[in-house]
Amino acid sequence: MWDSVADMAVVLAAVVALLPLILAPYAVFYFDITPKIIVLLAGTAVALLLALRAARSESEGLRYLRMILIAQGLSLAVSTLFSTDRALSFGGGGWRRFGLITQVAVLLFTWLVAEYVAASPNGVRNLLRVVAVAGLPSAFYGVLQYFGWDPVIDPAAYHVGEGELAIVRPPGTMGYVSYFATYLLSVIFAGAWLVATERARRWRTVGMAAAGLGTVALVLTGTRAAMLGLVAGTLFLIVWLRPKIRARWVGASAAVLAAMAGFYFSPWGQLLRSRARWFIDDASGGGRPLLWRDSFAMAFKRWPVGWGPETFSIHFPRHESVALARAYPDFYQESPHNIFLDAFASQGTLGLLVLLALTALGFYAVWRSPDRATAACLGAALAAIVVSQQFTAFVMPTALYFYLTVAMLVAQGFAPAPGSSPRSGLVKSTCVALAVLLLVCAVQLFEADKSLAQVSRLIAAGQLTDAAAGYQRMEHWAPPGFRADLWYSRAMAGGAGRGKQDSTYAWQEGLTAAVRASRTAEERQNAWFNLATFYGRQNDFARTEQALRNAISYAPNWYKPHWLLAQVYRAAGQLERARVEAELAADLNGGKNPEVAQTFEQIRGSAHRKSETTTSNEPHLF
Numbered sequence: 001m002w003d004s005v006a007d008m009a010v011v012l013a014a015v016v017a018l019l020p021l022i023l024a025p026y027a028v029f030y031f032d033i034t035p036k037i038i039v040l041l042a043g044t045a046v047a048l049l050l051a052l053r054a055a056r057s058e059s060e061g062l063r064y065l066r067m068i069l070i071a072q073g074l075s076l077a078v079s080t081l082f083s084t085d086r087a088l089s090f091g092g093g094g095w096r097r098f099g100l101i102t103q104v105a106v107l108l109f110t111w112l113v114a115e116y117v118a119a120s121p122n123g124v125r126n127l128l129r130v131v132a133v134a135g136l137p138s139a140f141y142g143v144l145q146y147f148g149w150d151p152v153i154d155p156a157a158y159h160v161g162e163g164e165l166a167i168v169r170p171p172g173t174m175g176y177v178s179y180f181a182t183y184l185l186s187v188i189f190a191g192a193w194l195v196a197t198e199r200a201r202r203w204r205t206v207g208m209a210a211a212g213l214g215t216v217a218l219v220l221t222g223t224r225a226a227m228l229g230l231v232a233g234t235l236f237l238i239v240w241l242r243p244k245i246r247a248r249w250v251g252a253s254a255a256v257l258a259a260m261a262g263f264y265f266s267p268w269g270q271l272l273r274s275r276a277r278w279f280i281d282d283a284s285g286g287g288r289p290l291l292w293r294d295s296f297a298m299a300f301k302r303w304p305v306g307w308g309p310e311t312f313s314i315h316f317p318r319h320e321s322v323a324l325a326r327a328y329p330d331f332y333q334e335s336p337h338n339i340f341l342d343a344f345a346s347q348g349t350l351g352l353l354v355l356l357a358l359t360a361l362g363f364y365a366v367w368r369s370p371d372r373a374t375a376a377c378l379g380a381a382l383a384a385i386v387v388s389q390q391f392t393a394f395v396m397p398t399a400l401y402f403y404l405t406v407a408m409l410v411a412q413g414f415a416p417a418p419g420s421s422p423r424s425g426l427v428k429s430t431c432v433a434l435a436v437l438l439l440v441c442a443v444q445l446f447e448a449d450k451s452l453a454q455v456s457r458l459i460a461a462g463q464l465t466d467a468a469a470g471y472q473r474m475e476h477w478a479p480p481g482f483r484a485d486l487w488y489s490r491a492m493a494g495g496a497g498r499g500k501q502d503s504t505y506a507w508q509e510g511l512t513a514a515v516r517a518s519r520t521a522e523e524r525q526n527a528w529f530n531l532a533t534f535y536g537r538q539n540d541f542a543r544t545e546q547a548l549r550n551a552i553s554y555a556p557n558w559y560k561p562h563w564l565l566a567q568v569y570r571a572a573g574q575l576e577r578a579r580v581e582a583e584l585a586a587d588l589n590g591g592k593n594p595e596v597a598q599t600f601e602q603i604r605g606s607a608h609r610k611s612e613t614t615t616s617n618e619p620h621l622f
Contacts, residue, residue, distance in 0.1 A: 008050050008116050009126055015043035015109065016127060016404065017134040019397050020183055021173055025152050028449035029456060029484075030094065032153075032175030036397055037097050041442035044105045045435040047112045052428050057118040061368070061414030064361055065114055065407070069107045072354045076100050076309060079347040083308025084315070089346075091441075091481025093310040093522045095334055096395045099481055100309055101441050106396065108434065110403040117411035124374060124408050128190045129203065131401075132210035135187025138173050139210070142180060142217035145170035146271070167275045170221055178392045180217075181226030185384040186401045187214040189233055193377035219260070222275035225391035226384075233384030240366070240376040288337055288391060290324040295336035299345035306348035310481065312336065313522045317555035325557035326590035332523070335393035339386075342393045359386060362406040365413030378409045447477035452484055459495045464506040467492070471509075485517035486527050493534070510534065518550070525555035532564065544568055559588035563596055566603060575607040 024035040080100045083089035092099030117123030146168055148155060158169045158177065172180035187210050194207025218226055263269050298319035299306065307315050313334050320333065336342050344352040362382045369375035382405045389398070423431075451474035458467035471488055492510035496503040514531040521527035532547035545568060551561040563585035569578035582600040589596040 008047065008054070009120070011043060011047045011050060012113055012116055013126060013130045015039055017130050019400060020138050021134055023152055023173055027453065028446070029452040030449055032173070033097055034445060034449040037102055038442045038446055040102065040105050040109065040396060040400065041438040044109045044112070045438040045442070048108065048431045048435040051112060051115070052423070052431055054115070054119070055422050057115045058417040059118060059414040061365055061410040062114060062118060065410045066111065068354060068358050068361060069111055071350070072358070073104060073107055075347045075350040075354055076103050079306045079308050079351065082305045083311060085308060085311050087480040088310050088522065089308040089481070091479045093313065093481060094483070098310060098394065098396055098399070101438070102396055103309065105438055106400050106403055109400065110407045113404055114407040114411045117408055118416050124412050127404070127408060128193050131186055131190040132194055132206055135184065135190065135210050135214055139184060139187060139213040139217040142170040142172035143213070143220060145172065146220040161274070165274055165277065166271065167222065167278060168271045170217070172217070174397060177221045178223050178225060179395050179398055181221040181223035182229070182385060182388045182392060182398045183401060184214045184218045185226060185229050185233060185388060186381055186405065188218070188230065189377050189381035189384065192237065192380070193374065196373050196377065220272070222272065224279065225388045229384035229388030232387040233380040236383040237376055237380040240379060241372070287324055287327050290321060290327065291333060291337060292341060294319055294321050294324055295338070295341045295345055299341065302348060304348050306344065306346045306351060309346045312342070312345055314524055317525050317558060320555070320557050322557050322588065325559070325588050329559050329589045329592050337392055339389040339394050358406055362409050365409040369409070369413035371412060374412060375409065378405055381405050382409065441479055444477055444479040445482070448474050448479065448482050451477060455488070456491065459491050462495065462498070464492065464495050464502040467495070468505070468509050483520050483522070485513045486521045486523065486530060489513035489517055489530060525551045525558055525561070528554065529561055529564070532561070536568065541568065541572055557588055559585045559596060562588065563599060566599060570603055570606070575603065578603045579607045
């Protein structure tokens with residue numbers, strides 16, 4: 001038994017509650033990502049230290065889970081070791097910070113939750129209450145975002161389109177709508193569990209509020225993957241429990257459907273109707289079949305160990321097909337948008353098999369569980385998450401809730417072995433070492449991100465020299481993989497371009513950062529394209545051409561470097577080379593941007609006129 005179950009319960013509950021809620025605008029640059037990572041790292045470190053006082057719980061399910069988590073950790077370590085960018089794979093990239101250190105923290109937290117639930121009779125109850133309660137403000141915030149109220153995030157960031165085709169995609173507290181919608185699935189089914197099992201009226205009320213408000217917020221996100229997951233989870237719940245159909249349930253369901261229909265056709269439902277129109281116009285789901293095909297082909301080239309965690313954005317542009325590039329020429333593919341393909345691409349075959357085994361263990365625990373209602377609700381949540389994540393990649397909060405669901409299922413689904421064994425000295429030493437590592441990484445991440453936020457404010461205020469000094473401080477604290485050279489280069493160039501003080505110094509800072517970014521950025525093609533714009537403004541033809549050629553080498557089917565290269569060749573009088581690049585750019589653009597086709601027509605016309613002039617001036621042989 002735990003020496004202090006209450007202490008462990010508080011720490012685990014705090015992490016589960018804070019992760020989906022915490023935002024830190026103005027305090028750190030990546031205000032929707034970094035605070036969540038810090039909560040996980042610090043919370044897991046504290047929980048590891050508390051675990052030193054506890055004996056080790058055992059059961060058949062916990063043994064399976066332990067083996068799978070260890071295999072996952074080994075897979076991540078090996079794929080990081082053989083990664084094409086070890087630092088990035090260790091610390092994680094800027095868009096989700098989901099490298100080795102974060103994923104190891106998720107695995108450790110999962111094991112600590114499983115042991116806590118196995119040792120505590122009320123473990124599942126405590127955690128599901130926390131999930132439901134924490135989900136209420138998050139879901140309510142998402143609803144308010146739909147109606148235009150947001151004191152934290154600029155609403156323009158998640159409003160798309162104009163006029164009758166305008167839509168809103170509330171990101172809630174997750175930074176992006178799809179991750180928010182996937183998280184809400186856990187809230188909904190935690191609420192359903194409270195309704196089904198709690199005796200106290202206040203907790204049943206909380207459950208109904210979490211399930212109801214979570215569903216409303218999910219629908220308002222307009223996220224098809226999560227809606228499909230909700231349907232799958234609901235069907236799982238019905239099939240597993242086989243409840244008797246009662247008249248009041250039918251009446252309540254009919255009333256809910258009528259209310260939803262009324263809202264949909266009301267003026268307030270205009271944004272939802274527009275989103276439905278987008279569904280019809282984009283039935284393929286944003287080209288995901290093409291993305292999945294190209295991602296699998298890329299992953300298969302390094303099937304034993306993968307390309308390394310967080311390196312997808314570096315390598316995928318070289319494997320992107322012409323068909324996908326032409327269909328979505330301006331879309332940046334940061335992941336395969338599928339958790340299993342993501343594991344295969346980053347970790348190879350072992351990573352894919354381990355994730356499949358973990359999912360299978362979760363559903364096996366549903367079948368083994370003596371508590372039918374708990375198993376049904378947790379199994380429904382797992383089914384919903386898995387279905388939804390076939391169309392999105394893991395970010396840390398959604399990954400943690402997936403692992404959390406499996407941990408609770410396994411811990412309560414298998415009878416614990418009699419007695420418990422003490423932890424060995426090696427295990428305790430390892431726990432201390434890991435806790436220190438996690439805390440150091442948390443401090444580094446916080447200080448670096450805080451410094452970057454300060455740099456952003458200084459640039460906006462025109463204090464460019466101070467901003468450069470602040471960026472140097474940021475680099476001192478930056479953990480592995482924390483790279484902001486591309487952003488810094490563009491920001492300093494923008495500050496210099498606005499004609500503020502120290503503009504020459506800022507321009508040189510931007511150029512220096514652009515050169516660094518071409519070697520280190522996650523988006524290498526964008527980094528080289530950015531460097532080409534610097535050289536182009538200096539009228540350095542040779543370096544501009546080479547930078548664009550390097551951008552093309554990283555993203556052969558991206559139209560923009562071909563388009564800009566065509567304009568560079570035209571300015572240099574090399575019209576035939578300009579015509580070739582312009583024609584390729586127009587083809588890869590797929591007619592999405594009229595100005596690209598217009599450039600091709602202009603260059604082709606100029607090349608044709610030059611050819612006619614040259615021909616007319618040549619001596620005739622006959």
